[in-house]
Amino acid sequence: MNRITMAHGSGGSATSELIHEIFENAFSNDILSQMEDAAVVEGEKKIAITTDSFVVTPLFFNGGDIGRLCICGTVNDLLSRGAVPKYITCGFIIEEGADTENLKKIADSMQKTALEAGITIVAGDTKVIEGSGGIYINTSGVGYVPEGTDISAQNASDGDAVIVTGNLGDHHAALLAARMDIDTDIESDNAPLNEIVDSLRDLHVHTLRDVTRGGLATVLKELAVSSNKTIVIEEDALPVDKRVRDFCGILGLDPLYMGNEGKMVVMVPDYLADEALQRIQGSSYGKDAAIIGRVIAPESADEAGTLYLRTNIGGMRSLSVLQGEGLPRIC
Amino acid sequence: MNRITMAHGSGGSATSELIHEIFENAFSNDILSQMEDAAVVEGEKKIAITTDSFVVTPLFFNGGDIGRLCICGTVNDLLSRGAVPKYITCGFIIEEGADTENLKKIADSMQKTALEAGITIVAGDTKVIEGSGGIYINTSGVGYVPEGTDISAQNASDGDAVIVTGNLGDHHAALLAARMDIDTDIESDNAPLNEIVDSLRDLHVHTLRDVTRGGLATVLKELAVSSNKTIVIEEDALPVDKRVRDFCGILGLDPLYMGNEGKMVVMVPDYLADEALQRIQGSSYGKDAAIIGRVIAPESADEAGTLYLRTNIGGMRSLSVLQGEGLPRIC
Numbered sequence: 001m002n003r004i005t006m007a008h009g010s011g012g013s014a015t016s017e018l019i020h021e022i023f024e025n026a027f028s029n030d031i032l033s034q035m036e037d038a039a040v041v042e043g044e045k046k047i048a049i050t051t052d053s054f055v056v057t058p059l060f061f062n063g064g065d066i067g068r069l070c071i072c073g074t075v076n077d078l079l080s081r082g083a084v085p086k087y088i089t090c091g092f093i094i095e096e097g098a099d100t101e102n103l104k105k106i107a108d109s110m111q112k113t114a115l116e117a118g119i120t121i122v123a124g125d126t127k128v129i130e131g132s133g134g135i136y137i138n139t140s141g142v143g144y145v146p147e148g149t150d151i152s153a154q155n156a157s158d159g160d161a162v163i164v165t166g167n168l169g170d171h172h173a174a175l176l177a178a179r180m181d182i183d184t185d186i187e188s189d190n191a192p193l194n195e196i197v198d199s200l201r202d203l204h205v206h207t208l209r210d211v212t213r214g215g216l217a218t219v220l221k222e223l224a225v226s227s228n229k230t231i232v233i234e235e236d237a238l239p240v241d242k243r244v245r246d247f248c249g250i251l252g253l254d255p256l257y258m259g260n261e262g263k264m265v266v267m268v269p270d271y272l273a274d275e276a277l278q279r280i281q282g283s284s285y286g287k288d289a290a291i292i293g294r295v296i297a298p299e300s301a302d303e304a305g306t307l308y309l310r311t312n313i314g315g316m317r318s319l320s321v322l323q324g325e326g327l328p329r330i331c
Numbered sequence: 332m333n334r335i336t337m338a339h340g341s342g343g344s345a346t347s348e349l350i351h352e353i354f355e356n357a358f359s360n361d362i363l364s365q366m367e368d369a370a371v372v373e374g375e376k377k378i379a380i381t382t383d384s385f386v387v388t389p390l391f392f393n394g395g396d397i398g399r400l401c402i403c404g405t406v407n408d409l410l411s412r413g414a415v416p417k418y419i420t421c422g423f424i425i426e427e428g429a430d431t432e433n434l435k436k437i438a439d440s441m442q443k444t445a446l447e448a449g450i451t452i453v454a455g456d457t458k459v460i461e462g463s464g465g466i467y468i469n470t471s472g473v474g475y476v477p478e479g480t481d482i483s484a485q486n487a488s489d490g491d492a493v494i495v496t497g498n499l500g501d502h503h504a505a506l507l508a509a510r511m512d513i514d515t516d517i518e519s520d521n522a523p524l525n526e527i528v529d530s531l532r533d534l535h536v537h538t539l540r541d542v543t544r545g546g547l548a549t550v551l552k553e554l555a556v557s558s559n560k561t562i563v564i565e566e567d568a569l570p571v572d573k574r575v576r577d578f579c580g581i582l583g584l585d586p587l588y589m590g591n592e593g594k595m596v597v598m599v600p601d602y603l604a605d606e607a608l609q610r611i612q613g614s615s616y617g618k619d620a621a622i623i624g625r626v627i628a629p630e631s632a633d634e635a636g637t638l639y640l641r642t643n644i645g646g647m648r649s650l651s652v653l654q655g656e657g658l659p660r661i662c
Contacts, residue, residue: 005656006656006659007655007656007657009386009544009659009660010544010545010653010655010656010657010659011543011544011545011549011590011657012544012545012549012588012652012653012654012655012657013651013653013654014655015544015545016652034483034484034485035484035553035557036411036412036483036484037381037407037408037409037411037412037540037541038379038380038381038408038409038411038412038414038474039379039380039381040377040378040379040412040414040476041377041378041379041380042376042377042378043374043375043376043377043378043475045373045374046371046372046373046374047371047372047373047374047378047473048369048370048371048372049369049370049372049418049420049453049454049473050368050369050370050420050454051420051421051422051454051455051456051469051471052422052456053422053423053424053458053469054458055340055424055458055459055460076368077368077369078368078369080367080368080369081367081368081371083369083371087380089380089381089382089471090382091382091383091384091422091469091471092384093384093386093424093467093469122380123380123381123382123471124382125382125383125384125469127384127385127386127467127660127662128386128659129386129465129467129660134460136424136458136460136467138382138384138422138424138456138469138471140420140422140454140469140471141369142378142380142473143369144374145371152365152367153365153366153367154365209368210368213340213341213342213343213346214341214342214343214346218342218343222366226366257343259342320344321343321344321347322341322342322343322344323344324338324341324343324345325336325337325338325341326338326341326342326343328337328340328341328459329340329458329460331458
């Protein structure tokens with residue numbers, strides 16, 4: 001079994017063999033090994049549920065791969081509501097011809113990342129389609145929401161500080177470099193952000209949001225709209241790795257619209273901003289965090305839902321969400 | 332917006348437009364409309380979690396479509412553990428060039444089926460890949476497991492009656508007919524089986540299993556292995572619609588290995604079999620249910636995990652799981 005064939009999607013003996021040899025070995029746990037139609041697990045009063053599909057190309061890139069990415073993406077979506085990630089499912093859609101060695105590597109990377117993020121892979125599914133060896137993965141996640149937790153896009157409040165947990169655009173730059181065959185040591189930031197979120201649990205965080213497709217500007221514009229606020233960010237304050245800044249300069253890219261896979265926006269009342277920043281910087285994957293702006297009361301109805309960038313030279317530029325294609329298949 | 336382009340997968344303005352015009356309109360509910368990274372909902376002490384991806388072709392067929400199918404498949408997987416289906420997520424992977432009218436029809440069909448099955452679509456995701464208009468959908472589901480419920484493949488017990496809730500092979504035959512351009516009134520059986528499972532809740536059901544890819548023989552063989560039992564089914568007792576039987580006769584197909592999408596295997600203690608059968612037959616999608624066999628104690632260690640068919644002429648034939656391809660992309 002070196003290549004995936006249509007038989008691996010039949011639901012019969014070849015499917016069993018695939019599941020047994022690759023997924024069961026990699027994901028081995030008591031719940032999954034029951035091989036039932038659904039996993040039965042402990043629940044909680046409030047749960048968070050999310051889903052994300054991953055179609056990234058290439059499958060392996062500097063700093064990560066689709067396996068690490070698909071766990072991180074779903075874990076970070078759960079964390080964005082303050083949930084404690086608990087269970088994750090994986091649905092593989094595999095094109096005929098896919099290399100089973102790659103599948104094994106991906107499954108191992110998923111399991112390793114799941115262990116890091118404290119989440120258990122409890123259910124899976126495999127389908128095969130015609131094609132040329134592509135691999136697509138859906139991960140859906142369930143987390144517990146601790147009592148008293150209320151973190152939502154709608155909670156952004158006047159005066160909140162806006163923190164970003166690290167450098168912008170790393171994932172986007174790493175992928176683009178791989179596709180353009182540019183030799184670089186820029187690495188994807190794909191990472192599970194449990195430690196950052198756990199460090200903030202007693203700080204009355206208003207809003208958390210994963211910065212992915214569309215980049216920081218798209219995410220902040222959406223948050224401004226959801227909360228009916230104005231958000232102002234400072235160009236000077238935006239953290240960007242020097243290598244990524246140089247890469248963007250050459251290619252004419254704007255880090256504000258470049259995707260990450262291990263960064264969050266955090267909104268907290270101003271008086272807690274320094275404490276929050278310190279805790280984030282002390283957590284895994286948080287050392288480059290920075291306070292980048294403020295949420296303010298809109299001056300008029302027209303100003304509700306707006307996002308402004310105060311540029312290095314003091315101008316104010318209104319930012320919209322990403323227009324057009326961006327970088328296709330970034331996650 | 333008549334066709335899907337790569338921009339619809341950017342996470343920017345085109346993605347928002349797609350979500351707003353098609354999915355939000357179709358799925359409209361309070362939880363989904365919050366547009367958060369994860370949905371926060373009520374939980375329970377025990378929950379069931381499952382995932383399934385759908386790559387069926389064609390997208391529309393006699394009696395159903397990928398939208399109805401993807402809700403039913405995941406609902407039935409939850410029901411197979413005795414769970415009450417509550418929440419479902421949908422992850423769309425769409426090929427460039429897909430027709431947005433088709434997407435609208437599919438989304439409407441999903442919502443209609445979700446309402447029928449009493450499940451709420453709480454989260455979604457959309458990705459776009461190169462290709463020629465294909466549409467793939469992952470649905471992951473969460474259900475509550477009522478206290479005292481213990482339904483599992485491992486619970487099949489000596490003497491249990493084996494019931495199948497209706498005719499075999501309808502979905503497979505409808506799809507194959509569509510692909511071969513054969514004009515037929517055979518319809519897919521894709522249906523949510525809540526009413527059947529609800530009717531059995533006080534009857535100490537041991538095992539429930541959705542009959543899908545691989546057909547009844549594959550499912551029963553897997554159940555025999557999981558429970559370490561011998562299962563014997565009677566060819567005479569197998570319910571098959573006359574039109575499907577004729578269709579299979581012409582094409583040389585065996586209904587035992589043909590997929591359904593609205594049928595379950597039910598295992599109950601023998602003394603409850605008639606009562607269970609009556610209740611199933613009185614439920615939606617259950618009128619053709621039949622008692623088709625028995626679980627028996629294996630006569631030797633070699634016999635554990637075996638499945639036998641007693642043929643019309645009294646012979647005993649050992650059945651394995653589906654070998655080879657079956658019908659590709661049946662779900």
